Amino acid sequence: MDNAAIDHIINKYQGQARFLIQILMEIQEENRWLPREVLKTVSEKLDVSFRQVMRIATMYKTFSLVPKGHNEIHICMGNACHVRGAERLLKEVQELTGIKPGETDSDGKFSLEIGCCRGNCCSGPVMEIGGKTQDKMSPAEALKNYE
Amino acid sequence: MSKILIKIDGREFEASEGMTILQAAKEVGVEIPTLCYYEKLEPYGGCRLCTVEAEIRGRSKLVAACLYPVEKDLIVRTRTEKVDQIRKMLLELMLAHAPASRDLQAYAEEYGADKNRFQKESSFCIHCGLCVRYCAEIKKKEVITFVDRGTNREISFIPEIASQECENCKECFPLCPTEALQAAYVLTQALSFPSLQSVTE
Amino acid sequence: MARINSAAELEERRLGILSKRDPNKLCIAVCNGNGCSGRNEGIISVFTEELGKQSLDGKVDVRATGCHGFCEKGPFVVIYPEEICYTGVTLEDVPEIVAQTVVGNQVVDRLVYTDPATGEKAVRQSDIPYYKNQTRLLMGNNPMINPKDIDEYLALGGYAGLSKALFEMTPEQVLEEIKKANLRGRGGGGFPAGSKWETTRNAPEKVKYVIVNGHEGEPGAFMDRALFTGNPHLVLEGLIIGAYAIGSHLGFIYTRHDSPELLANIRTALKQAEEYGLLGKDIMGSGFDFEVEVHFDIGIFVSGESSALMRSIEGKAPEPTPKYIRTSVSGIWGKPSNLNNIETWANVPQIISKGSEWYSTIGTERSKGTKLISFFGNVCNTGVVEVPFGTSLKEIVYGFGGGIPNGKKLKAVHFGGAMGGSLPASMIDTPLDFDGLAKVGAQIGAGALMVLDEDTCMVDLARFFMKFLSEESCGKCVPCREGVRQMLNILTNITEGKGKEGDIELLEEISEVVGEAALCSLGRTAPAPLLGMLNYFRDEFEAHIKEKRCPAHFCKNLQ
Known part of the structure; x- marks a missing residue:
């Protein structure tokens, strides 16, 4: 910049x-x-x-002192998503991307962040990519759209 | 400055308006334990070891003596069972990080705190902020800062400024209630390996 | 648009807006709330396109609205003036809706709500039991307003409360009215708003500030942003009235940064209000000046705490700095600062318009008015409801929430997130009331109600809340930072089968110290959920520790 x-x-x-x-x-x-x-x-x-x-x-969680990937994946770990299986979702996304929360993959495609409540509790567990809720889609399908 | 009559541990004293309970107690020779307090710095209220019972208009509450201003008819109790229980637990929590600290050990003896009560996580730092605040408020250099938050909160020297300022100062070292060496260690590390200093680790 | 310069001009403007409207013109109101918009992105343009194909451009209005509240059954589309309501609308349904309902004046039967209990259909939105059984004083206008158009708020009588306050009442009278209404803070504490206003008003410093706390950091709480996004002028009007009563000329909106729609609507509302002379210098020609700045939480729970929030507005790190002087006396830059949350401010215009006497007829003896509740978790319907205080939790969970899905049994309800409390299923008849719920250990908090079924492990939930606090507190004081760290260690051990005899007592001892010695209110309430769970679900903790058994079969190491 x-x-x-x-x-x-x-x-x-x-x-x-x-x-x-x-x-x-x-x-x-x-x-x-x-x-x-x-x-x-x-x-x-x-x-x-x-x-x-x-x-x-x-x-603040929003700020990053390291470069972020092109697509930011955000998984909600709020209590609504927690009781609906956020941890399973996180594990699946970690396996798919090979990165842990706070990390960016080697080709700078994805960053993974966990955080909480965007107020979209009815769709939980919520995964957002690039600020968009990935609703009614498997994580694998959702990630494919951003490859 | 106008005088206010207060009671500390059953004895009546005159205190000046604008004083904190801790200042008033010090003036009349009543000991209240502290770790993050230093008279030249703004009170911080972080260690909570100076917690005392303050009664006003018949209502009693637990307050930090270093912050609470004296007021008319204030009754202070510095060594109730509750206060001692709180101090004991706070010391035990801090001893999990800095079991070898002499200040902590001395207080631990007085309050019967067990240094092995909690799972050890030897970070040496109890986050009293004396180094951070001294550098900012007295030296006006702002070399040391707190980074991160919650249980990940840490102190960190900013290498770019430390390399210019710290060599001839080091005044913060003796203020450290745990291990003066800790500050030195973090500083040396920062100076030697500036590129490794990630503030988010 | 020209400025409004008097009470009469406001009324003229309102009548002008209404006279330009054709009451018979069709309007398609599409819910653009958080839950719905994610599921049918782009529906507005699909509607516009489809209307174009039928050569109906300009003959039918399409309005994007804020949240309607029944998120589970969304996306919602309501067609006015007949209020025909469609649920679960996808992009593919649009041509049929346009052809059948807009052109053919026929109801699309398959999109109409059917009550799962009775099998009865409800064509109009207000006939759906979920809506019919609420008292929607604050949320009711959401489906009828485009939040980006101030005229739609004015058409429904918006800013009449402000007009009455400025031209018919003294600031003291406004304050008195709020006190008489016994409006209590909706952010968590339930502190009387009137007394708080009075403290700020009477503080010796001349410069005073008013603040909207729109932090809403409590996970699962989404009613405030639903209200603020859907009807920003309602909150703004309340804030201006409050500023007038308190004698403040600068206000701050402290809100979330991660909701673009909310942010856009706030900014538009401020701009339009200023153009209309409802904000800025000499509001409505009354001589009263008031401006508003927008500030953001950018991701830390502790910044919802009042002193931390005020440091953040000053541009500093959001750490609580209690000096035993209330922020209402010494807040932002040491000036008296009155902080209320979104829902509290939103209650103000109606109290002024309709009077405290009317307001006092709603609710319980000591908790007046309505409360927005967001409910979620193991419940059939997720959404936001607005009910009068005194409504039983049972009514919320079973009436509005539709009960527990998958044939499971209710185990507990949890209010107030990481600083709240759980109640066992046996106490489900407890009415919604600030004091009543606090007495049984479940502070309403901001009003997020989590429903838990029999498969929920309370020990794990306690661990979850503790983990949240360990990451979302500031870490400044020893009791909160270290106490939470140790409690999290102990709870994690218990859920992993490594619990020891004496752990429960140790948790209680730490809780007591944290609750009494922590620096801010967040720290002091940090142990609350755990203590509540130990109170009502102690046997579950004991089973984990003594029998190495998780009664809910949730903890993996204990099966």
């Missing part, structure tokens, strides 16, 4: 340090991860210590 793109995002918030979280969020959305160099740039431009930026970047 280049400086101009970062500047563009920071300028949207008039460079105000109190919007640090929103700024990191937009960078994450655009770049899909937060490279250390980018975090340093943000810290300098907002005049917020690098420590504070790191604190926030490591606290």
Whole structure:
């Protein structure tokens, strides 16, 4: 991500340090991860210590300090999905992709994340790929669509 | 500053408005155990070892002495059975991480805490945050930070800044209530292998 | 569109919107809620296309609405003005609906709801027992509103409450009305909203803030986003009225980042309200100024805790920072900050419009009004219902939920997620009530009700909640971080057949310390689900430990 793109995002918030979280969020959305160099740039431009930026970047699940795959798989481990077999689903997806939660496969195709409740409890256990619920489909079929 | 009459462990004292229970107790020589407290730093309320019973208008509650401000007619009890039970358990929980800490051992003796009660997970760190806060509040260098969350929370030196600042400072080491060496160890590791420092590990 | 500059102009605008409408014009309302939209993506464009083929462009409206609530039977399509309701609609059904119902004025029988108990059909949505038996004061307008169009909210009398507050009442009178209505916070604690408002109003600092807590981090709670996504102006109107009563000129909406539809609807609502002069400077010409900023939770449970949430709005790490001063006195940047959740704010406009006396007739003696409940788990129907306080849990589980699937028996219901409590099946007659449920150890929390059948292992569930907290807390204080870590160790051991004599007592001892010494309310309530389960299901824990047996046959190492 280049400086101009970062500047563009920071300028949207008039460079105000109190919007640090929103700024990191937009960078994450655009770049899909937060490279250390980018975090340093943000810290300098907002005049917020690098420590504070790191604190926030490591606290929230949404942020990633390592590159993410092209398609993010998100498996809900909330209690509604738990009682409907989320753990079985997770195991199946792990076997299919060969990666564990927090990892990205070697060709950068998929990242696997677990998290909880997107409020779609009636479809549980819920798997999202690229933000889309994969409903009424086996994990294998769903993954095939994104290969 | 106006004076307020409070009672600590049955004795009446005058405290100044704006003081915390811990400050008031210290002034009159009543000992309250602490681990994350350091008078030069903002109170943090993390270790909870300074938990005491505070009674106000007939209602009693357990509060952290380092944070709770004195108020008129406050009655403080620093060594009730409940308070001692809480401190004992907190010490046992922390001893699972830093069984060799002298500070912890001394308190453990006083409160009858068993250092082997819980499954050991020797991380040495009890997350008092003294190093993190000292570096930020006093030294204004912000070299050390907490990373991650929940039970994965850790302290981490930021190598890029540490390599420039820490060599001539190291003032945080003696503040560490567990092992001063731990801070040094993490720091050395950060300086020697900056590329291995993944903050999400 | 021009600004609205007085109460009269608001009414004029409303009548203007209505006069342009043809009450007989067909409108196809398609549920675009979380549950439905995932199953029939693109249905709106398929409808538009199909109407085009029949040369009906512009002659029939197609409206994407928020959640209708009966998620299990979705996707829903309702055709107004006759309110013909179709359930389980797929993309393939669209041509038939257009040909039969829109063109031919015939009901497509196979898409009509059939009551599984009686076999009776219900053509109109409001005749479906699931809807008929609710009191939908907040959710009722969802099917009738396009949340992206402020006119549709105005047409139904929207912002009349704000108009009344601004022009017919003093801030003190508004506050008094909320206090008289005994509106209690829907976010978990059930704290009286009026007293909270008053504290903020009376705090000496002049600058005050109001906040919508739309964090909804409790897993399984999805009613707040259903309401906020489907009817954003209702919440916004409540917030502006609250700001007026409290004397605040800046508000914050703290909401989820992972629901694009919600975010889009909030942003559109704010923009449209501002264009209409209902937000910003000199609202409706009353002289009252109020602005709103949007902030996000981006994935940590603890940021729903009030002080952590406020740190997050300041741009800092969301860690609780209790200083024994209420946030209503010293919150964001040390200023008095009044925080209420989505559902609480949504109750405000109707209390002002219809009065506290009317409001007090709904609910129980000490819990007034309705409550949104999302229910899920081992239950035939998953969805959101809105019922008056006092409704029995049995009515929710069996009446609305349709009972337990696969012929299984009900074992327990669990309220309030990782900080709530479970009740055994024998207590299913307990009425919905803040205090009554708290007394038996099942805090309503935000209102997420999990139904559990006989195959559920309570020990495993306790372990599950503890794991959740170990990952979703901030880790700042020793009792919560270390206590939860050790309780999770012990519970994991028990589910793996490695439980020891004395484990239960140790769990109770740790729970007590965590409950009393933790720094924030999240930490202090962390042991609640476990303690409730130990209370009602102790024999199950004992069977795991002493007999190495899982009575529910769930724990793999114990079979």
